[in-house]
Amino acid sequence: MSDLKYELKKQIIEELNLEDIQPEDIEDDAPLFGDGLGLDSIDALELVVLMEKYYGVKITDEETGKKVLASINAMSEFILEQKEKNK
Amino acid sequence: MYINAASTISHQPTFRNAGFSSNLRKLDPSSGLITPDYGDFIPAMERRRMSHVQKMAIACSLDCLQQAGIQQPDAIIVGTSMGCSINTKNFLDKILAATNGPLSPTSFIVSTHNTIAGQIALSLKNHGYNMTHTQNSLSFEQSLIDGILTIENGAQNVLVGGADEEEDTIYNMRARLKNEEIHLTCGASFFILSKNQDSITSARLVDVASFGLIDNTTGTIKNFLDTNNTLAEEIDLVLFAVSDQENKNDLKSIFQPWQMFDYQEITGTYYTNSSFAMHYAVDILSNKGHSIFGDKVKNILVCNNLIPGNLGLMLLKN
Numbered sequence: 032m033s034d035l036k037y038e039l040k041k042q043i044i045e046e047l048n049l050e051d052i053q054p055e056d057i058e059d060d061a062p063l064f065g066d067g068l069g070l071d072s073i074d075a076l077e078l079v080v081l082m083e084k085y086y087g088v089k090i091t092d093e094e095t096g097k098k099v100l101a102s103i104n105a106m107s108e109f110i111l112e113q114k115e116k117n118k
Numbered sequence: 119m120y121i122n123a124a125s126t127i128s129h130q131p132t133f134r135n136a137g138f139s140s141n142l143r144k145l146d147p148s149s150g151l152i153t154p155d156y157g158d159f160i161p162a163m164e165r166r167r168m169s170h171v172q173k174m175a176i177a178c179s180l181d182c183l184q185q186a187g188i189q190q191p192d193a194i195i196v197g198t199s200m201g202c203s204i205n206t207k208n209f210l211d212k213i214l215a216a217t218n219g220p221l222s223p224t225s226f227i228v229s230t231h232n233t234i235a236g237q238i239a240l241s242l243k244n245h246g247y248n249m250t251h252t253q254n255s256l257s258f259e260q261s262l263i264d265g266i267l268t269i270e271n272g273a274q275n276v277l278v279g280g281a282d283e284e285e286d287t288i289y290n291m292r293a294r295l296k297n298e299e300i301h302l303t304c305g306a307s308f309f310i311l312s313k314n315q316d317s318i319t320s321a322r323l324v325d326v327a328s329f330g331l332i333d334n335t336t337g338t339i340k341n342f343l344d345t346n347n348t349l350a351e352e353i354d355l356v357l358f359a360v361s362d363q364e365n366k367n368d369l370k371s372i373f374q375p376w377q378m379f380d381y382q383e384i385t386g387t388y389y390t391n392s393s394f395a396m397h398y399a400v401d402i403l404s405n406k407g408h409s410i411f412g413d414k415v416k417n418i419l420v421c422n423n424l425i426p427g428n429l430g431l432m433l434l435k436n
Contacts, residue, residue: 046222047166048166048167049166050162050165050166051162069163071163073167073223073224073227076223076224077222077223077224079220080219080220080221080222080223083219083220084219084220
């Protein structure tokens with residue numbers, strides 16, 4: 032597991048108060064919403080705040096949000112992509 | 119109006135313990151809250167955003183519905199003085215710590231007073247009337263009055279409760295601003311108020327009244343009793359909370375010392391502790407245990423004068 036993905040999982044667990052869940056329990060490609068981790072719309076807002084707070088990455092529209100917050104893989108790819116753009 | 123279920127989480131062994139009034143001891147204010155396993159009542163994914171006050175309220179609400187054998191109340195009405203004070207403190211801390219970044223939406227959402235009644239409704243998937251009353255030490259009495267009016271307007275069963283949680287900052291602020299070093303406790307008490315008497319009815323709520331800015335406590339109590347065709351000597355037990363000795367003397371001018379019991383000795387101090395006092399009264403009247411006040415208690419007056427000028431009165435009979 033890459034350091035970035037592991038960090039993301041730790042931050043999600045802490046920010047969303049996911050009791051009894053360890054970073055290892057979250058699959059990189061599993062959906063974060065619905066049948067996957069079971070997050071809801073308030074969590075989506077928290078994830079948008081988390082991305083900006085820890086990585087300086089802004090999600091400004093709903094379509095991007097749906098795509099980027101789909102899984103840990105999608106989040107980490109978006110962070111790396113934005114960092115590359117801002118180099 | 120009938121009370122068909124009652125449930126309390128407090129610093130005393132009250133939860134799912136009918137007859138508790140027979141063996142409560144004087145409360146040590148530094149004691150901890152006695153809670154059930156909230157996992158039995160609230161799924162983990164819902165529980166993670168909740169502070170004490172929300173978890174207590176939901177557990178008591180579900181317990182009440184189970185006792186009364188009903189799936190959905192027609193209304194959910196909650197009285198709280200301080201609301202979700204722990205989450206409010208967290209939200210304020212995050213504002214102070216924030217620089218230019220966005221603020222967490224959850225902290226705001228779960229810090230409003232009406233989060234408690236809202237979370238109960240979400241938990242039950244209830245779409246009925248949902249109301250929160252915050253009126254300082256009279257928040258619970260206001261909720262009860264709303265519950266009675268809701269039933270008079272056609273509802274059959276109404277869930278009414280009072281809930282508050284302790285928070286160190288509030289204690290410290292009071293200590294600094296008012297020079298009052300009162301160790302606040304916390305609790306939640308919920309009831310099913312029903313139009314109809316039933317085999318599960320524990321007590322009858324004859325009347326509730328709430329008064330602000332009063333300067334004549336004795337006259338107000340006498341008028342309340344007159345309105346309900348009850349003589350002071352017919353009251354078997356007065357459960358009272360007073361702010362000072364002067365208020366206690368007012369009560370002593372109406373009632374005999376043997377009729378009076380300071381309910382803060384068992385509830386501790388929080389601004390909706392009259393809801394705990396009402397459950398205490400219901401438990402005594404239902405006679406499931408052997409009350410220290412004897413087995414012949416039939417009429418109980420709960421007299422909430424916790425804050426000077428604020429007076430809440432509740433008359434209960436078996």
